[in-house]
Amino acid sequence: MASARKLGAQNSKTRDALIKATTQVMIDEGYAAVTTRRVAAEAGVNPALVYYYFATMDELFLEVFRRGAEANLERQRQSLSAERPLHALWEVSTGPFGAKLLMEFMALANHRKDIRVEIARYIERFREIQQAAFTFLLRAQGVNVDDMPPVLLSIMLGSFASILVNEQTLGIELGHAELTAFVERLIAGLEPPTPNSERT
Amino acid sequence: MASARKLGAQNSKTRDALIKATTQVMIDEGYAAVTTRRVAAEAGVNPALVYYYFATMDELFLEVFRRGAEANLERQRQSLSAERPLHALWEVSTGPFGAKLLMEFMALANHRKDIRVEIARYIERFREIQQAAFTFLLRAQGVNVDDMPPVLLSIMLGSFASILVNEQTLGIELGHAELTAFVERLIAGLEPPTPNSERT
DNA sequence: GTCTATACTTCGATAGAC
DNA sequence: GTCTATCGAAGTATAGAC
Known part of the structure; x- marks a missing residue:
């Protein structure tokens, strides 16, 4: 967890989509429903990208x-x-x-x-x-x-x-x-x- | 989940301890911290007993x-x-x-x-x-x-x-x-x- | 930047010995 | 009623091909 791995750009479109998707899932189903896969699905991107943009x-x-x-x-x-x-x-x-x-x-x-x-x-x-x-x-x-x-x-x-x-x-x-x-x-x-x- | 398994008595002491332990964990760390093992540990009983008393x-x-x-x-x-x-x-x-x-x-x-x-x-x-x-x-x-x-x-x-x-x-x-x-x-x-x- | 594949962990839940 | 042992699912996170 939180290794020295490099992260993607702050202004990335995909990153924005992940943040937006997470917000939506939290509002709709609560924070406990927020998982790597669920958020990625909501944003329409690959689950592994979550860890490309966030440690x-x-x-x-x-x-x-x-x-x-x-x-x-x-x-x-x-x-x-x-x-x-x-x-x-x-x-x-x-x-x-x-x-x-x-x-x-x-x-x-x-x-x-x-x-x-x-x-x-x-x-x-x-x-x-x-x-x-x-x-x-x-x-x-x-x-x-x-x-x-x-x-x-x-x-x-x-x-x-x-x-x-x-x-x-x-x-x-x-x-x-x-x-x-x-x-x-x-x-x-x-x-x-x-x-x-x-x-x- | 929720099979036809028989459950333990409603007035059991262990059952009470599990309910009390769950309440405490929720207050201290929030509902997301409530897991079979965590609750059992808090109550000082075996994890499998959770499913003996609750479906x-x-x-x-x-x-x-x-x-x-x-x-x-x-x-x-x-x-x-x-x-x-x-x-x-x-x-x-x-x-x-x-x-x-x-x-x-x-x-x-x-x-x-x-x-x-x-x-x-x-x-x-x-x-x-x-x-x-x-x-x-x-x-x-x-x-x-x-x-x-x-x-x-x-x-x-x-x-x-x-x-x-x-x-x-x-x-x-x-x-x-x-x-x-x-x-x-x-x-x-x-x-x-x-x-x-x-x-x- | 994005994908597949996978290691590792923890969870809910059950089976069956005692 | 309580225990050990375990299964299968789902989670976080990483490695490495593309």
Whole structure:
């Protein structure tokens, strides 16, 4: 494992396909379904190529996580510069990578230390950025930060998105309508539509 | 798999040890670490005994889940008849089975249909019971159910407990103090200490 | 870069002695 | 009820031809 073997180019098309395929398998069937052969089949390439591009399966997992994390941070960045940042952010959080993949990685992290560290760093980074943005946002709305600290808003929204997405996978709906309504009321109060903003 | 082989008694001590060992391995290292040999070693019994007591590994997982679920429902029942039900319930929710094991099972459910159904049923049952109890509790406190529907309170507390416990595993603390304070304020408001209740 | 072939390990599951 | 022994399948990973 992890020998001095040379690896293929970072910008290879096949490498991209493997990362994409792994992501898909994780979302569809969970991390335990990710095997050399399964991923190669999904990507439509030869199984041996996995080891041409990645030293170990763990490296593949890490790369999938990094890609997803960066993509998510980028989506977050765009949300924060949108007309109504909180609304845009909520859309992103309830999307596919926002919660479903993250739960898979958290479960995976339970017995892979390298991955655990990477995930922890990402979540903290994600939350710090939101905290900074929310600080301005709430101040602009005249919200008292003792009633609603920015970091609290961040962790609450993240936790709500997570439970909604993951329970939806199980086919659970009980309480979801109420929670969604609550979130919409909350962010509408913190971020009323401006006169010249388009309707939703 | 799942042949007509006869299984050992349900009340066997060895069987209990296997269930307990599996639970522990899942909490410590995640469901992917659960193998015939690993579980047997943890329980201090011979690996072949796993198949004497369970038809398949999936059956073992299901039994672990059912045990944990029943134990949790029982703890919930006791909480609801405590002096301050919300406070007691919050304690239980942030305990070991409340969130950590549940996440493992949700991840496991991603590629095992039988388990998915069982988990969905359990969560709904759990939430329905809370909803019923909270309906009385909130009414007694004169809370308007339009502001705080009982099922919303249930799903919110569950989601908060989940994020706190699971992030704690990763060593994340950012926002946790604020969230904990928020929950304590929330449930203290809904459930003020009665004159003759002991101090906490 | 991509393929075939294969070494090595571990897993789930069973058979049968005790 | 518990043990040893083992089978077949599937996993990670590598070597080497093309």
